[in-house]
Amino acid sequence: MRTSLLLLSRSKRARHTVTHLGFARRAARRFIAGETCAEAMAAIQALNARGILATADHLGENVETRADAERATEDYLDLLDCIAASGVRSHASLKLTQLGLALDQSTCEANLARILSKARDIGTFVRIDMEDSTYTDRTLAVFRDMHAEFGNVGIVIQAYLYRSEADLRQLIAEGAAVRLCKGAYKEPPNVAFPRKRDVDANYLKLARMMLTEGRNGVRLAAATHDHRLIEAIKAEAAEHGIPKNAFEFQMLYGIRRDLQQQLADEGYTVRVYIPYGTEWYPYLMRRLAERPANLWFILKNLVRS
Ligand SMILES: Cc1cc2nc3c(=O)[nH]c(=O)nc-3n(C[C@H](O)[C@H](O)[C@H](O)COP(=O)(O)OP(=O)(O)OC[C@H]3O[C@@H](n4cnc5c(N)ncnc54)[C@H](O)[C@@H]3O)c2cc1C
Numbered sequence: 044m045r046t047s048l049l050l051l052s053r054s055k056r057a058r059h060t061v062t063h064l065g066f067a068r069r070a071a072r073r074f075i076a077g078e079t080c081a082e083a084m085a086a087i088q089a090l091n092a093r094g095i096l097a098t099a100d101h102l103g104e105n106v107e108t109r110a111d112a113e114r115a116t117e118d119y120l121d122l123l124d125c126i127a128a129s130g131v132r133s134h135a136s137l138k139l140t141q142l143g144l145a146l147d148q149s150t151c152e153a154n155l156a157r158i159l160s161k162a163r164d165i166g167t168f169v170r171i172d173m174e175d176s177t178y179t180d181r182t183l184a185v186f187r188d189m190h191a192e193f194g195n196v197g198i199v200i201q202a203y204l205y206r207s208e209a210d211l212r213q214l215i216a217e218g219a220a221v222r223l224c225k226g227a228y229k230e231p232p233n234v235a236f237p238r239k240r241d242v243d244a245n246y247l248k249l250a251r252m253m254l255t256e257g258r259n260g261v262r263l264a265a266a267t268h269d270h271r272l273i274e275a276i277k278a279e280a281a282e283h284g285i286p287k288n289a290f291e292f293q294m295l296y297g298i299r300r301d302l303q304q305q306l307a308d309e310g311y312t313v314r315v316y317i318p319y320g321t322e323w324y325p326y327l328m329r330r331l332a333e334r335p336a337n338l339w340f341i342l343k344n345l346v347r348s
Pocket residue numbers: 171172173174199201224225226227228266267268269270293294295298299315316329330331333334337
């Protein structure tokens with residue numbers, strides 16, 4: 044099921060069909076904050092009021108023309124305007140293939156530099172999401188070029204990749220801000236751990252590495268809804284006397300809202316990823332692939348419609 048859903052996430056025909064189905068659009072709203080910047084800001088304001096921070100993602104990936112990459116860049120500049128105007132406590136997250144990475148690296152870097160420069164002006168931070176493993180080297184290369192010039196940029200490491208331990212070690216030495224996630228794409232067994240328990244074990248190993256070796260301002264952003272891993276990270280931090288505000292937990296909009304609130308109430312920094320926009324199809328399919336039981340939620344919407 045996971046493999047089929049991830050393959051479907053790349054199908055243009057399926058994307059066209061699903062995004063035009065009224066019940067699918069309604070169901071998508073469980074995981075997507077809306078289609079406009081104003082809707083995203085409203086979702087963020089509601090979270091901020093409950094002591095939770097945000098990172099906003101204007102959905103989109105794998106653009107095929109420079110004009111589309113330019114449009115996506117403008118969308119991010121608009122998002123930064125919205126963040127500044129509404130005064131919300133939010134970062135931004137983006138995908139490099141949205142800014143033209145698949146077309147050429149220099150176009151992507153020029154677009155990203157415009158976004159980072161504006162983010163710096165308004166005092167916020169931009170996280171570069173990690174996409175499938177065909178982009179890992181190029182994503183790290185762009186990150187490093189930008190990190191040399193901008194202090195307000197971070198990167199993501201995926202625990203399911205065999206290479207991630209070595210990448211993380213180097214990023215810690217470079218003082219990079221790293222979000223650690225398990226990884227959401229379909230990867231071959233020569234690239235990524237095929238078994239979930241190995242991914243989970245590697246996640247904990249990498250999180251421990253960041254907590255214990257990654258001092259000097261290197262901040263762990265532990266992106267997971269896995270309560271066992273979250274408990275283990277809390278215990279590791281307490282054991283090493285690492286204060287609650289020295290790292291953060293990150294979760295996705297609409298997933299484990301109870302746990303998000305519980306951690307915030309316990310005094311941990313919690314940041315929720317807020318996806319919005321019209322290009323929600325691949326994002327939704329990856330959320331279904333992580334938990335095929337979510338399909339029932341979609342089907343219930345079909346029955347109700
Ligand atoms: C803030 C954030 C940013 C991310 N950025 C990236 C990125 O840049 N690149 C990338 O490849 N991946 C990214 N991911 C996705 C990540 O890689 C995982 O695919 C996703 O978080 C599911 O893994 P998990 O750690 O929650 O653990 P799992 O073991 O998959 O899930 C643990 C528990 O969480 C709940 N849960 C998990 N997923 C769902 C879901 N879809 N619907 C309902 N409940 C669910 C369930 O209760 C489940 O039992 C990000 C995730 C987060 C939280």
